[in-house]
Amino acid sequence: GDSVTQMEGPVTLSEEAFLTINCTYTATGYPSLFWYVQYPGEGLQLLLKATKADDKGSNKGFEATYRKETTSFHLEKGSVQVSDSAVYFCAPSSGGYNKLIFGAGTRLAVHP
């Protein structure tokens, strides 16, 4: 079945460091790809998306590129801030496109 693999956390970085969170997926058809973020005690917020191969989604300094050949959608940010501390979820659409499949989530902790 469809699945998502994210790098395990926690990822601990100093402020202004470079961030990469790897995500690979298996999915039937041609999924849309999403990153969601969950701040402590809150719900899931859409961070960015990409709907076709080579599309780059971006928001709040985060970027991810839809790589169809490697079935990957890695999340990057050039300079993280303490306020970026959260759990990040990679989520492709799946199957008949009636649902998203979530990865296990990667916890990011940024220290001053």
Add this chain to the structure above:
Amino acid sequence: EPEVTQTPSHQVTQMGQEVILRCVPISNHLYFYWYRQILGQKVEFLVSFYNNEISEKSEIFDDQFSVERPDGSNFTLKIRSTKLEDSAMYFCASSEAGGRLADGYTFGSGTRLTVV
């Protein structure tokens, strides 16, 4: 910005009791979903709903679960006889389109269900 609203934010119930979790999706959205997240674990799909019927459901969504859109604004998840392992955060979501979900889902802030 439009929001998905969930109530209550926290519910404590005794094992074997019925609970109803309520959601008000975004008004022009047509597709509705429930997910759950057991503490510290992954977000799991439960069910999707369109045109007053279930589009897809997971193996978690067994006979003790049901969903309903009782009026033009609410979308509810009922758990008939709760078990300890039903304790989780339950998220409602809605989307304007189905298909390839170009815009993604908007999630509510969740209902934390604690079964004791």
